Amino acid sequence: MLTEKTNSLKWREVYSLAALNAAVVISWIAYHEYQPILMENLGITHLLDFLIIAKAIILVTIPPIAGWLSDKILKKNGKYLIIFTVGIGATAMVFMVVATLVGTAHIMDVSSIVPFMIVIWLISMNLFISPANSMIEAFAPVQKLPIVVGVLFLVTELLYALEPVVVALVTFFGDTLTFVVGGILISVTGFIFHRVSRDEVMQRKSELIENDRVEKQTPISYLAIVVVGLFLGLGKAFLVEFLPEHFATRFPGFTEYEGYISFAILGLCAFSGFLISKRIAKSDLKNVIISSFVVLAIGVAALIFSSNPYLTIVAALIIGAGFTMANISGLPYVIKNLSVRHVTYGVGIYIGASEILTGLFEYMLR
Numbered sequence: 001m002l003t004e005k006t007n008s009l010k011w012r013e014v015y016s017l018a019a020l021n022a023a024v025v026i027s028w029i030a031y032h033e034y035q036p037i038l039m040e041n042l043g044i045t046h047l048l049d050f051l052i053i054a055k056a057i058i059l060v061t062i063p064p065i066a067g068w069l070s071d072k073i074l075k076k077n078g079k080y081l082i083i084f085t086v087g088i089g090a091t092a093m094v095f096m097v098v099a100t101l102v103g104t105a106h107i108m109d110v111s112s113i114v115p116f117m118i119v120i121w122l123i124s125m126n127l128f129i130s131p132a133n134s135m136i137e138a139f140a141p142v143q144k145l146p147i148v149v150g151v152l153f154l155v156t157e158l159l160y161a162l163e164p165v166v167v168a169l170v171t172f173f174g175d176t177l178t179f180v181v182g183g184i185l186i187s188v189t190g191f192i193f194h195r196v197s198r199d200e201v202m203q204r205k206s207e208l209i210e211n212d213r214v215e216k217q218t219p220i221s222y223l224a225i226v227v228v229g230l231f232l233g234l235g236k237a238f239l240v241e242f243l244p245e246h247f248a249t250r251f252p253g254f255t256e257y258e259g260y261i262s263f264a265i266l267g268l269c270a271f272s273g274f275l276i277s278k279r280i281a282k283s284d285l286k287n288v289i290i291s292s293f294v295v296l297a298i299g300v301a302a303l304i305f306s307s308n309p310y311l312t313i314v315a316a317l318i319i320g321a322g323f324t325m326a327n328i329s330g331l332p333y334v335i336k337n338l339s340v341r342h343v344t345y346g347v348g349i350y351i352g353a354s355e356i357l358t359g360l361f362e363y364m365l366r
Contacts (some may be wrong), residue, residue, distance in 0.1 A: 010139040014148050016193040017139075018155045020132060023185040025159040027091075027125065029166045030178050035118070038175065041112040051115065052366060055122055056359025060128035060352045067348025070131045071341060081198055084183060087127025094121040095183030103176045128190070130348035135197060137335050138204035143281060145332035150179030150277025153327050154270050160240075161267035164259075168170060225346055228330050229353025231293050235323025236354065238300055239265060241361035243316055249275070251309045265320045273324040280328050285336065288329040296322030 070083045098117050101110045136148045159166065170178050240301050243262050280288055298317030306312040331350065338346040 008195070009144055009147060011199045013193075014136070014141045014151055016189070016196040017132060018152055020193045021152055021156050022159055023182075023189040024125070025156050026166060027095075027182045027186060029159075029163055030170050030182055033167050033170050034175055034178065034206040038114060042114060044111050044115060047115050048159045048366075049363075051118060052359075052363050054119055056355070056363060057058060058119075058122045058126055059355035062123055063130040063351040064345060064348035066127045067130040067134065067344035067346070070134075070344040074344075075341060079193060084128045084131040084190075085194065087124050087129075087131075087315075088186060090124035090127065091121065092183045092187035092190070094124060095179050095186065099176050099179035099183070102179065130351055131344055132193065133331065133351070134335065134344040134347040136196070136331070137340075142336050144330070145335060146281040146285075146328050149328050149331050150274045150280075153277075153324075154274040157266050157270035157273070161249070161263045161270060163263060173290065182316060211239040219331045222346065222349055225334050225349045225351040228326070228334065229350040230356060231289075231296060232323070232326045232330050232350075233357040234300065234352040235296050235319055235326060237321060238303065238319050239269075239316065239360045241365055243303070245365045246303070247309070247312065249250060250307075250312070261316065265316055268317070269324045269327075273320075273328050276324070277328050280325070281332075283329075285329045285333040287309070288325055289333055292322045292325035292329065294322075295319075295325065298322075 035051065036045075036048070039048060039051075066083050066087065073082050081236075094117055098114065101114055101117065104110065133152075136145060140148050173181060202341070239262055243265075244259050247261060296319060299315050299320075299322055302315035302318060303312060306315050331347065334346055334350045335343055
């Protein structure tokens with residue numbers, strides 16, 4: 001049973017954001033599944049490097065830009081959800097356009113259009129990420145934000161852990177229907193989130209601006225946000241990109257298990273993050289983040305130098321522990337120490353920084 005204190009959280013808004021994040025994760029999995037297939041079918045595999053680099057640049061730069069624009073619009077005319085709405089609408093539209101193009105590829109040449117649409121889709125997908133996730137400050141008292149992040153982390157990482165199941169469904173649907181379903185998922189969950197949270201966000205935002213939490217203290221520097229984001233990205237990059245490749249190269253006899261080990265660890269991270277979120281909410285977030293950095297460093301060093309498959313798994317579990325702690329504490333720490341007037345921009349920087357190492361690893365290990 002929820003305690004009275006926990007009941008102060010606005011669960012309806014939290015669940016709607018979790019549903020939106022779930023749609024985003026499913027869309028990313030579908031993208032990674034069908035992008036190489038599409039490129040091969042259209043004879044444009046020579047553009048693979050271009051799209052990997054474009055994706056990395058977009059993931060790093062668009063969230064801060066979207067956050068900056070959202071804060072500017074809020075300051076200028078009091079509207080907060082414009083960038084979010086544009087991103088949701090554009091993403092759903094591009095999904096439908098790509099579905100149409102794929103469906104007509106057998107009767108017309110779409111090889112020059114699809115890469116362009118992929119880039120637009122990547123941009124639109126990242127337009128609403130920072131505005132949506134920065135809204136959690138309106139859903140809970142600042143000291144309870146780790147609990148909100150724990151719920152979001154449970155949903156997203158559990159879906160990533162279940163990627164083989166999602167991929168099987170995507171394969172069953174086929175390319176055209178997958179893009180249609182993706183567009184529907186994004187538009188429906190985006191609409192629900194907008195409908196559920198719009199009044200609450202603006203009312204809460206107005207209250208927060210009137211009583212800015214950092215007016216009487218020194219706000220966190222953007223460099224500190226980048227560092228926190230980089231360490232979060234370090235854990236993600238090693239678990240998702242480096243570990244499967246490293247396992248396959250270092251221990252050939254375990255090649256068939258390489259992906260499942262990564263998925264299993266992500267599943268453990270999802271549940272453990274949810275379970276420890278209340279404890280982290282009662283802790284000093286700065287100390288939790290520093291501890292997560294230490295744990296990540298130990299795990300990464302052990303993983304790199306391990307010559308035994310079982311010790312490698314233990315090292316990966318240590319990285320998973322640091323990754324989980326950094327996830328649950330990172331975003332609340334950033335929001336707590338930012339001025340309300342600049343919080344979306346700061347969250348965008350945090351999200352962008354967390355993608356730097358993942359993009360680098362994806363390019364180097366392709």
